[in-house]
Amino acid sequence: MSDSTALIFGFNNYSEEILKNVQQKYDNVKIYSLDKEDVKRDSSIGHFDLSDNWKKMEDEINVDKSVAFCVLEETAENVFLVISLRATYENLSIIAIASDKENADKLLMAGANKVVPLVETTADIITNMLENPISNDLLHEMLYEESTLKIAQIKIGRESHIKGVELSSIDWGHYDGIIVLSVMHKDMKSEFIYSSKVKRHIIKEDDVLVVVGYEQDIQEFEEKIGSNRYVSWNNWSW
Amino acid sequence: MIKKLIVDFAFYLQTSKSYQARKHFYVNLLNNSKYKYKKYFDIFMISLIFTSVFVLIRNVKHPIEDYLFYFNSYIISIIFFVEYLLRFWIHSSVSKIIVDQVENDLFLSREVNLSKAFRKIVGVKFSYISSITAIIDILAVMPFFHELRLLRLLILFRVFKLFRYANSFQTFASVLSSKKFEFFMLAIFASVVIFASSILIYVMEANNPNSPVNTIFEAFYWSIVTISTVGYGDVVPITYEGRIVALVVIISGIAVLAFTTSLAVSAFTEKIDEIREIKIVENITKLKSFYLICGYESLAQDVAKKLKYLGNEIIVLETDAQRIVSAKGDGLTVLSYDSGELQSYKKLHLDFEKQVKSVLCLREDDVANVYTALTIRSLSKDVNILSILTESSNRKKLEYAGINKLVYPQELIGIITKELVGQPVAFEVIHELRSHKSNVNVTEILITEKILKNYSTVKKLGNKEFGVVLFGVYKEKKRHFYFNAMESTLLELGDFLLVIGYKIFIKEFEKHLHKKVKYE
Numbered sequence: 078m079s080d081s082t083a084l085i086f087g088f089n090n091y092s093e094e095i096l097k098n099v100q101q102k103y104d105n106v107k108i109y110s111l112d113k114e115d116v117k118r119d120s121s122i123g124h125f126d127l128s129d130n131w132k133k134m135e136d137e138i139n140v141d142k143s144v145a146f147c148v149l150e151e152t153a154e155n156v157f158l159v160i161s162l163r164a165t166y167e168n169l170s171i172i173a174i175a176s177d178k179e180n181a182d183k184l185l186m187a188g189a190n191k192v193v194p195l196v197e198t199t200a201d202i203i204t205n206m207l208e209n210p211i212s213n214d215l216l217h218e219m220l221y222e223e224s225t226l227k228i229a230q231i232k233i234g235r236e237s238h239i240k241g242v243e244l245s246s247i248d249w250g251h252y253d254g255i256i257v258l259s260v261m262h263k264d265m266k267s268e269f270i271y272s273s274k275v276k277r278h279i280i281k282e283d284d285v286l287v288v289v290g291y292e293q294d295i296q297e298f299e300e301k302i303g304s305n306r307y308v309s310w311n312n313w314s315w
Numbered sequence: 316m317i318k319k320l321i322v323d324f325a326f327y328l329q330t331s332k333s334y335q336a337r338k339h340f341y342v343n344l345l346n347n348s349k350y351k352y353k354k355y356f357d358i359f360m361i362s363l364i365f366t367s368v369f370v371l372i373r374n375v376k377h378p379i380e381d382y383l384f385y386f387n388s389y390i391i392s393i394i395f396f397v398e399y400l401l402r403f404w405i406h407s408s409v410s411k412i413i414v415d416q417v418e419n420d421l422f423l424s425r426e427v428n429l430s431k432a433f434r435k436i437v438g439v440k441f442s443y444i445s446s447i448t449a450i451i452d453i454l455a456v457m458p459f460f461h462e463l464r465l466l467r468l469l470i471l472f473r474v475f476k477l478f479r480y481a482n483s484f485q486t487f488a489s490v491l492s493s494k495k496f497e498f499f500m501l502a503i504f505a506s507v508v509i510f511a512s513s514i515l516i517y518v519m520e521a522n523n524p525n526s527p528v529n530t531i532f533e534a535f536y537w538s539i540v541t542i543s544t545v546g547y548g549d550v551v552p553i554t555y556e557g558r559i560v561a562l563v564v565i566i567s568g569i570a571v572l573a574f575t576t577s578l579a580v581s582a583f584t585e586k587i588d589e590i591r592e593i594k595i596v597e598n599i600t601k602l603k604s605f606y607l608i609c610g611y612e613s614l615a616q617d618v619a620k621k622l623k624y625l626g627n628e629i630i631v632l633e634t635d636a637q638r639i640v641s642a643k644g645d646g647l648t649v650l651s652y653d654s655g656e657l658q659s660y661k662k663l664h665l666d667f668e669k670q671v672k673s674v675l676c677l678r679e680d681d682v683a684n685v686y687t688a689l690t691i692r693s694l695s696k697d698v699n700i701l702s703i704l705t706e707s708s709n710r711k712k713l714e715y716a717g718i719n720k721l722v723y724p725q726e727l728i729g730i731i732t733k734e735l736v737g738q739p740v741a742f743e744v745i746h747e748l749r750s751h752k753s754n755v756n757v758t759e760i761l762i763t764e765k766i767l768k769n770y771s772t773v774k775k776l777g778n779k780e781f782g783v784v785l786f787g788v789y790k791e792k793k794r795h796f797y798f799n800a801m802e803s804t805l806l807e808l809g810d811f812l813l814v815i816g817y818k819i820f821i822k823e824f825e826k827h828l829h830k831k832v833k834y835e
Contacts, residue, residue, distance in 0.1 A: 083736075090707065094729025102736055144736060148728075172735065174728060177613070191739075193731055199724045200617030203701065205749050206720065207606070207673055208625055211789045212757045212813050215796055216745045220734040226798050228741040256784060256799055258815070259744045269747075269755040287744045289786075289798070 080104035082138040086158055087148040088115045088122055091174060095146050105138075111149065127157050131165040140166050147173040147189070152180045156187050163188030219289065228258075229295050229306050231286045237303040244270070244278045252301060254294030261285040318429055325413035342405050345398070349600050349664070357480035360398070363391050364473045392456050395473070399452045406443040409436050451475045486590055494582045501574055505542060508567045512560055513538040519557040526553050542568040595648060600664050605630050607671050609654035609687045610678035611638040614703060614724075618677060619647055621751055627672070632659060655686040660694055667695035676702035676718070681709040685716045692717035748815065757786065758821050762810040766828045774802035776812070781824040783816035 083103040085092045088110035100106045109125040110116060116124045134140075145162055149155040152175065159173055173189040175181035181194040205213040218224035233240055239247060249257050249270075259269045262284050286304075288295060299305055328334050343350035370387040373379055379387075416432035443449055454472035478484045491498070517534035520526040527550045528534050537550040541564045552561050599605075605628035608615050619629050623646070631642045632654040642649040652659035654676075665671065674691050676684035684702045691700060702713055704723040713721055735742045748757045760766075770776050778785050787798040791809040806812075814821055 090725040091728050094725045095732045096729075098729040098733035099736055102733070146732065172732065191735060193728060193735075195724060195728070196613050196617050198731065199614055199703070199722065199727055200621055201750060202727055203614075203618050203675070203677075203722055204621040204625070204751065206722070207622070207701070208627075209749075209757065209759050211759055211796070211811055212786075213749065215789075215813070216749065216757070217730075217734075220738065220742060220745055221730060222737065226796075228738060228745065230738055230740045254799060256786060256815075258748075261740050269744075285740050287741050291798070 080139060080142070082107060082143040084109065084134075084138070084143060084145040085148065086125065086145065087150065087155075088112065089148065089150055091148040092146070095148065099146075103144075111154070127154060127161065131162060135166075140169050144170040144172060147171060147184075152176060152183075156180070156183050159184055159189045160187040225291060226289065227292055227295055228287065228289050231288055231295075231299060231302070231304050231306055233280055233282055233284045233286070233302075234304045235282055237280075237282075239280050239302050239304075240282055242280050244280060247280075252294075252298050255288050255290040255298045258287045258289060261287070318427065321429060322413065322417055322427065325410040325417070328410035329408075329414050338405060338408075341401050345402060345405060348597070361477065361480050363394060364476055367391055367473045391473075395452065395476075396456045399449070399456060402449070402452065403440065403443060407436075407439040412436050412439070448479060451478075486593070490582050490586045490590070491579065493586060494578050497578050498575075501571065501578065505567075505571050508564065508571075509535070509538045509542055512542070512564045515560045516552060516557055519554050519560060520552055523554055526557070527551065528557075538564060541565060542571060544568045544572055592650065595650060596663055599630060599648065602628050602630075602670060604628065604670055604672050606673055606675060607632065607665075608675045608677060609633075610676070610683070611635075611642045611649070612677065612679050614679070615675070615677035616641065616645065618675060620645060623647065624751055655683065655690050657690055657693065660691070665694075667691070667698040671695075671698050673699040673701055676700065679703070679705055681705050681713060684718075685709075685713055688713070688716040688718050754817055755815065756818050756821065757813060757815050758825075759789075760812040760814060760825060760828065762806050762808060762812065763829075764808060767806060767808055770828065771806055772802065773800050773804040773806065777827070778814060778824055781816070781827065782820045783814045783824045786813040786815050788812055 081103045082105040083095075083099050085095055085106065085108045088108055092108055096106060096108065107123055108121070109123045111125065111127070113124055116122050147155050147158050147162075149158060155173060155175075159171055162169055162171055171189045172191045172193070173184045175184050175192050175194050177196055178194055181192040181197075184192045202213075215224070215226070219226055219228045244260060249255070257270050260278065260280070261268070262278070262281065268278075288298060290298065295306075344353055344356050347353060367387055370379060370383055412435050413429065413432045416429070416435070417427050420427045444453075451472050455476050457472070478488065513531065513535040516528055516537060517531050520528035520534070521530075528537060533550055537552075540547050540550070541561060544565075552558050606619075606622055608619055608629060608631045611619070611631050611633040615631070619631065619642070623629055629647050631647050631649040632652045633639050633642060633649060634651055634653050636651075639649050639651055650659075650663075652662070667674075674688075676687050678684050678687075681704065688700050688702060691698065696717075699720070700718045701720040701722065702718045704710055704713055704721045707723060707725070710721060710723070731742075734745075747753045748755065773785065773788065776785065785800065787796050788800040788804055788806070789796045789811040790807065791811065792807065796813075797804060814824065816824070
C-alpha cells in the first residue's frame, strides 16, 4: 500500500507517451480505457466508466503517493473524469491535458492540479526551438535528466542557517558553482530571485529554492545551508 | 569580310562578362523594381521632371535665370536622351539576335544570312520606338530645341514620364486597361454624339445673328462642354431646334459620365485583390528575414502570435478563406497561395537561403506537410524546415521529405509529464523562464565582432551592474556550454551568452554591449 502509482486514464497516443516516460518513476503504472475493445485487445488495460464509484480504487492504491493522468480525447469526458476523481479523492494529484486555454481553465476549475494546454505548450516549444535553440535544449536536458548539469529543488530545513535571513542580504556568490533561480513559499507562487517582490522575503522553513549546478556543487550547497533536496510535488498546485 | 567582323563582334559581346554585367546593371536600374538602387534612380528622374515643370511655370510671367534655363533646356534634355538611348539599348540584344541567326544557319548547314537578322533587329527596335512610353520619352527630350516656342510645351511630356517612375500610376493604368474594350465602345459612342451634335448645332445656329455659335470650332467646343456635363454657359443655343439638340446631348452626357464612372469602379473592384497581392509580394521581396508558415490552423495561429510578439516578420500561406480572414485579423501578412505548389513560391520570388529563417509546416495533416516540404526542398536544399507530426508511423516519411526538425505533440506531452513529475517546482520555474509572457527570461546574446572588440572576457561584460545573471557561455566552435563561466573565460566570435533576468534589464545590457566604449 505504500507504493506509488501512476494512473493513466485514456488509451491513445498521449497515454502511450506518458507511459514511456513515467514508468521508471512509479512502482506501478495502470492504464484505464473507456472502450471495452481496448481491454479485450490488451489484458493489462483496465476498464472504467465515468459513472464508476471511484472509492473502490482506494483499496488498490495509496492515493497520497499516486498521480492520475487524465488524457481522454473528448474534452467534456475529461472534465467529468477530473471532477469525479477530485470529488472522491481530495489528495490525489491530477494532471490533465487540454486542447486549448478555455478547456484548461475548465479542468483547473474541476480540480486538476496541473493542466497542460496542448496547443499553447506545443507552440511555446516550437517558438523556443526557433528563437532560443541553445537555451531550449539546455533547459530541456536539465529537466529531462539527460545532462550533467542539474536543476534541483532544495527545501529549507529546520536546521538551515539561512532560515530567518532576508533573501536580498544573502551573497549567493559565496556558494561556488551554483545559480539560484527562484524561491517558492507555500503561500505564494514561485518567484524569481531577481523579483523585487521577494527581495524582502525572509527565508522560512519549507521554502523551496530552485538551483542549477553540477551534482557535487549542489551537494556542497545543501551541506552549507543545511537543507535537503526532494519535494513531494503533491503539496503544490498551480 | 565585314560579315565576319560583325559575327565575331556579336560573339564577343555575347561572351564578354564585363559587357553583359554592364548591360545587366542597366536592365536592373531601369526596369527591375526590386533592384535596390532603382528607387534612387527613380527619385532622381522625378526631381528632374518637377524641376523642369517648375521652370516652365515660372517662365510664363518671370524671366528665368540663365543657369536654370540652360539646365532645363540642355542638361535635363541630355540626361533624358541618354536614358532614352539606354532603354533603346537594353530593350533587346542585337548581338543575341545575330548569334542566334548564325547558330541556326550553321546548324542547318546554310550560308549565314545576316540580312534576316538585321530585319529582325529593325523590327524589334522599331517596336520599342513606336511604343507609347518611348514616344513620350523622345518628346520629353524635345524642349532641347527651345528656339521653337511650340516645342517648349512638349515639356509637359516630361510630366507623362512620371508614369515610368511611379508604380501606382502603372497599376492605375493596368486596372483601367482591363476594361479597354468597354472604354473603347464608350469613346466611340461619345465621339459619334459629339460629331453629330457639333454639326447639327452649327447647322441650326450658325445663320442666326444672335447665336454665339458662329464657327464649327465653337459648335465643337459647345458639344464637348455639354456632353461632359460641365456646361460653362458661355456658348448656348438660342434657336428652338438647337435647344432640342442640346437636350439630346445633355442626356447622352449623363449616360456617358455614369457609364465611365461605373466602368472605372468595376475595374477597380475586380482588380483590388490582385493589386493588393502584387503589393504584398512586392513588400515580401523587400523583407530581410521572416518565418514562412504553411497553413493557419490552431497550432500555427499560436506559433505565429508568439513569433510576432518576439518581433519577427511572419508570412502565412493558406487557401482556406476563413483562416485567411483569421490571419489578417491577427495582423499577419497572408497570401492565398497553396503551399504545396511550386508556382506559389515562383510568384513570390523568394530567396530561401537569405530571406527565410525557417519554414513551418504546421498543418494537422502529415500528407499535406510532406507535400509542402518536398516542394520547398526542390527549391532550396538548405532552408530549415520544421514540421509537426500527427501520426508517429509517418515519422520516417517526413524525415525522408527533407524536414530538419519534427515536432510530435504527443511525444512532447510525454516528455513534459516526465519533467513535471520529476521536479515540479523546477519545471514551473523553467517553464516560466521559457514563456514569453513572463517578465523574467532567459535570452541568448550572440557575440559579434563589435561586442568582442570591447569585451573580450566574461569579467569585462559587467552584467551584474544591470541585474542580469550570466547563466553561462555557449562555445559555438566546441559546441559546449560552460555553465556559470569563470571570469577569465575568453569570449570568441559566434559564442552565445545565456543570460537570465528581467526583460528590460536584459535589453539594457544588450544595448550596453553594443555601445562603443570610449577609451581615454
